Amino acid sequence: MRSKNTDSFFPNSWYRVATSAELLAKKVIPLHYFGKDLVLFHTETGIPCILDAHCPHLGAHLGYGGKVKDKTIRCPYHGWLWDHQGYCAGIPYSEKVPQVKIANYPVMEVNGLILMYHHQRDESPTWKIPQLAEYDSKQWTPLRLVRKWIAHTDLRNYLDNSVDVSHLYQVHSQTFKAAKSDVVEIDGPVLTHKMSQKYNLSSLSSGGLISEDGSVTTTYYGVGYDVSFYRTKGTLELSLLQIFTGTPIDNNRLEIQIFFSVKKALPSPLNQLLALMLRKDTVTTFEQDIPILENKIYPSHPLLLEEDGPIGQCRRWASQFYQ
Numbered sequence: 001m002r003s004k005n006t007d008s009f010f011p012n013s014w015y016r017v018a019t020s021a022e023l024l025a026k027k028v029i030p031l032h033y034f035g036k037d038l039v040l041f042h043t044e045t046g047i048p049c050i051l052d053a054h055c056p057h058l059g060a061h062l063g064y065g066g067k068v069k070d071k072t073i074r075c076p077y078h079g080w081l082w083d084h085q086g087y088c089a090g091i092p093y094s095e096k097v098p099q100v101k102i103a104n105y106p107v108m109e110v111n112g113l114i115l116m117y118h119h120q121r122d123e124s125p126t127w128k129i130p131q132l133a134e135y136d137s138k139q140w141t142p143l144r145l146v147r148k149w150i151a152h153t154d155l156r157n158y159l160d161n162s163v164d165v166s167h168l169y170q171v172h173s174q175t176f177k178a179a180k181s182d183v184v185e186i187d188g189p190v191l192t193h194k195m196s197q198k199y200n201l202s203s204l205s206s207g208g209l210i211s212e213d214g215s216v217t218t219t220y221y222g223v224g225y226d227v228s229f230y231r232t233k234g235t236l237e238l239s240l241l242q243i244f245t246g247t248p249i250d251n252n253r254l255e256i257q258i259f260f261s262v263k264k265a266l267p268s269p270l271n272q273l274l275a276l277m278l279r280k281d282t283v284t285t286f287e288q289d290i291p292i293l294e295n296k297i298y299p300s301h302p303l304l305l306e307e308d309g310p311i312g313q314c315r316r317w318a319s320q321f322y323q
């Protein structure tokens with residue numbers, strides 16, 4: 001049995017580090033993830049970039065007072081310019097341009113999120129996170145942040161919890177009456193898990209308008225980003241989309257942000273009400289998990305039953321990101 005928080009290895013994966021809206025509003029954002037100080041900025045040509053935060057000249061943090069100038073970021077201390085790949089692009093008081101480079105990291109922008117690729121040996125990504133058709137669809141409410149949490153846990157425990165089927169009706173009985181894992185499909189860095197669930201919709205389902213029977217399909221793209229589609233059956237079909245993102249701050253802290261969108265199945269005010277209810281339920285549900293995650297250990301040989309869901313299978317799939 002291995003206790004948690006002893007692992008200094010952050011898995012190789014894409015991770016959410018900001019939203020597109022935050023970056024547009026601020027242009028330069030100091031970040032601290034994977035135990036490192038970083039700076040995220042958006043060049044005037046619209047490219048999001050991430051560099052190590054500290055200027056090699058005399059160590060200033062580019063994220064605090066750095067300014068975007070064309071394709072570069074200007075250090076707040078002596079004004080040295082650094083381009084989007086981290087190369088020195090000019091010094092305001094010298095003709096010399098030293099051949100120095102700040103470490104840079106792969107960045108992508110998709111579904112309203114800015115994602116950074118972290119690799120233990122700085123290798124380039126061989127896969128990307130796909131665009132969601134629902135993201136720009138008029139049939140779905142705009143994707144919004146539910147809430148942000150910083151939890152004292154790590155990605156291994158977080159992922160176990162995500163595919164853990166029996167805890168759904170044990171811990172979250174206000175939402176789930178039953179749950180069953182139907183199928184797991186694995187395609188390289190992508191794992192898809194389909195479940196059938198019986199929701200606890202007592203007030204909503206009266207009259208049989210909404211059925212309590214539903215399904216959820218969760219697709220994991222690496223270990224820091226997954227997309228779930230929840231659907232209920234019945235005359236009125238409710239569909240909810242959630243994106244869960246977990247980004248390690250350091251060995252002991254994981255920053256979790258959940259985003260959601262609902263399919264506009266009802267007239268506008270009712271849709272908003274439904275979205276609010278589902279959002280509240282997401283908060284309640286996830287906050288029930290936090291004290292468990294923060295105090296549990298990570299057994300390497302857990303005593304798993306079939307009803308617990310594909311925890312072992314998911315761990316084997318996830319091991320590819322720890323190589």
Ligand code: FES
Binds near residue numbers: 056076
């Ligand atoms: S510390 Fe950045 S220009 Fe001097």
Ligand SMILES: [Fe+2]
Binds near residue numbers: 161167171285
């Ligand atoms: Fe949970």
